[in-house]
Amino acid sequence: MSDIVIIGADGMLGRCWTELLTARGIGHVATTLAELDIRDSSAVDSFIEPGTEWVVNCAAYTLVDAAEEHEALANEVNGYAVGRMAERCQTVGAKLLHYSTDYVFDGTATTPYPTGHARNPVNAYGRSKALGEELIERSRVEHLLVRSSWLYAPWAKNFVLTIRELAKYRDSLRVVGDQRGRPTDSRKLAEVSLALAEKGRRGVFHVTDAGECSWFELAALIAGVVNPDCRVEPCSSEEFPRPAPRPAYSVLDISATEELVGPLIPWEDRVRDVLARVEG
Numbered sequence: 001m002s003d004i005v006i007i008g009a010d011g012m013l014g015r016c017w018t019e020l021l022t023a024r025g026i027g028h029v030a031t032t033l034a035e036l037d038i039r040d041s042s043a044v045d046s047f048i049e050p051g052t053e054w055v056v057n058c059a060a061y062t063l064v065d066a067a068e069e070h071e072a073l074a075n076e077v078n079g080y081a082v083g084r085m086a087e088r089c090q091t092v093g094a095k096l097l098h099y100s101t102d103y104v105f106d107g108t109a110t111t112p113y114p115t116g117h118a119r120n121p122v123n124a125y126g127r128s129k130a131l132g133e134e135l136i137e138r139s140r141v142e143h144l145l146v147r148s149s150w151l152y153a154p155w156a157k158n159f160v161l162t163i164r165e166l167a168k169y170r171d172s173l174r175v176v177g178d179q180r181g182r183p184t185d186s187r188k189l190a191e192v193s194l195a196l197a198e199k200g201r202r203g204v205f206h207v208t209d210a211g212e213c214s215w216f217e218l219a220a221l222i223a224g225v226v227n228p229d230c231r232v233e234p235c236s237s238e239e240f241p242r243p244a245p246r247p248a249y250s251v252l253d254i255s256a257t258e259e260l261v262g263p264l265i266p267w268e269d270r271v272r273d274v275l276a277r278v279e280g
């Protein structure tokens with residue numbers, strides 16, 4: 001890949017992308033929200049010009065609970081702005097690598113969601129991301145659409161770091177045990193996305209860590225590393241109500257990705273690795 005524009009470069013995944021391309025010596029332009037608000041189509045046009053080979057869109061409205069109250073904003077950022085970006089890419093001949101979420105599915109499945117499963121989001125954030133997917137498909141841009149779930153990294157606001165902080169000082173924690181999914185190391189997500197792009201793959205792929213767990217099981221592993229004296233107990237989603245409903249089962253089927261890039265690494269190993277890389 002060359003002539004790459006990374007959008008949303010100061011987000012959790014965007015930072016992984018800039019670090020990855022810098023480490024590989026791959027030239028790129030990285031834009032932050034302060035430099036490029038994707039709702040501003042003339043600004044988008046000025047960054048995505050003829051000669052741009054790839055646009056990697058890591059920008060998104062990711063506040064799942066706040067999206068219930070601010071659905072129009074979520075739709076604008078995750079839906080309509082993404083649609084306009086896709087059309088701009090199509091016009092100038094750039095390829096679009098975009099990220100979406102397990103929350104485009106309703107969580108009623110009992111086996112991992114294949115990439116072609118029908119979208120049926122249960123919350124506003126999921127609806128906004130599903131809108132973005134639909135508008136990319138409608139634009140006919142050459143694209144790689146990567147769905148992922150439960151992202152974490154040694155920086156930014158994410159579940160792994162939140163539990164790490166809480167477990168340090170608390171004797172016990174209660175964490176929901178009735179939502180299952182696949183955690184994802186954001187660095188690995190960027191690496192696998194790049195590998196898929198370099199292999200010439202297009203269309204929808206699912207990329208997560210291997211294995212699956214509940215938030216409770218994930219928290220228990222984190223506490224075990226940080227402070228084994230902190231007792232972690234499961235609770236139900238009903239006991240811990242949030243503004244946005246969550247799908248109960250949002251395990252993405254990663255088998256097609258693994259056929260191309262080899263086995264993905266179990267979440268337990270990736271989480272331990274990321275915890276070891278946290279500064280401070």
Ligand SMILES: NC(=O)c1ccc[n+]([C@@H]2O[C@H](COP(=O)([O-])OP(=O)(O)OC[C@H]3O[C@@H](n4cnc5c(N)ncnc54)[C@H](OP(=O)(O)O)[C@@H]3O)[C@@H](O)[C@H]2O)c1
Nearest residue numbers: 008010011012013033037038059060062099101148150151
């Ligand atoms: N986090 C997860 O668990 C998860 C799960 C599945 C899929 N995903 C998807 O993975 C991708 C990356 O997520 P992430 O966790 O890295 O998100 P993130 O850390 O919230 O980063 C998103 C970045 O986009 C920026 N942004 C917000 N509105 C913007 C706008 N109008 N124009 C330009 N930039 C804007 C944000 O800035 P501010 O922070 O200043 O608002 C932030 O820097 C997203 O597509 C997300 O939907 C995430």
